[in-house]
Amino acid sequence: MTERDDAYRDGNSLAGPLSEIFAVDVTAAGGRCAHCGLTGPVATMRVYGSAEAMVGRCPGCEEVMMRLVRGPDAAWLDLRGTVTLRIPLPPD
Amino acid sequence: MGIISRGFHGRSRDGDVKLPPGQYLTHDFPVLSAGPTPRVPLERWEFTVTTEAGQVHRWSWQDILALPSVTPTVDLHCVTKWSKLGTNWQGVSLDVLLADVETAADYALVHSYGGYTTNLPLEDLLDGQAWIAYRYDGEDLMPEHGGPARLLVPHLYLWKSAKWVRGIQLLLEDEPGFWETAGYHNYGDPWREQRYQGD
């Protein structure tokens, strides 16, 4: 085996791939799980998969909150498992 | 598929082996999962085929083991670019499982324990192309490789060979699965390098 079977990384591993798409650090954003309602920083998600295809799961209920597929010339971001992302911004 | 010559692509340095375009040869068996590994006790395990009319065909673990099995040797091609050749499996052909199923469906949506899904045309499950596999390399299939049983449909990229298979839903209309709704190609033929939507 090259990998432990239940191995996951924390949501900080999404920082690089998401910084390609968003101008803000999304790992600091608060995500609300569409399944159980738990709200917490994206950095606390449990991340499975490979660099090409990442799955972010809720640390509370393990349901999928985010899918991120990275192709050679496009990325697909599926957030249907996330109700909202609260993105902290500098005050006006 | 006739346009592309199967012999033309990706000659590996490992010798005279032909690989699909963009693939490299590996000898280990990398594990990639979209979530935690489900642990299904065999006494509670079941496999179902559900038709478009809602008719459910059900097999227990004992039922599956009692069916005639075959031992296909197949090449695996993962969308993450590794290929592993000549892998040995044991399982039940989908031709056996679908023999008595009455359906007009053209599509299948495969469901796994743990919630994973993947879709493919029903015809890709027939004619000796797909199995419910429960042994690998002479041993019971390990949970990290999809045990107790997984779908094995090796002519498509490996994400179609759903680990921890729980059932197949037969559909009149195609319904994209877990990765197919998130950027992966709907069909996934490695010889045509159908990795992503639009490939």
Ligand SMILES: [Zn+2]
């Ligand atoms: Zn949740």
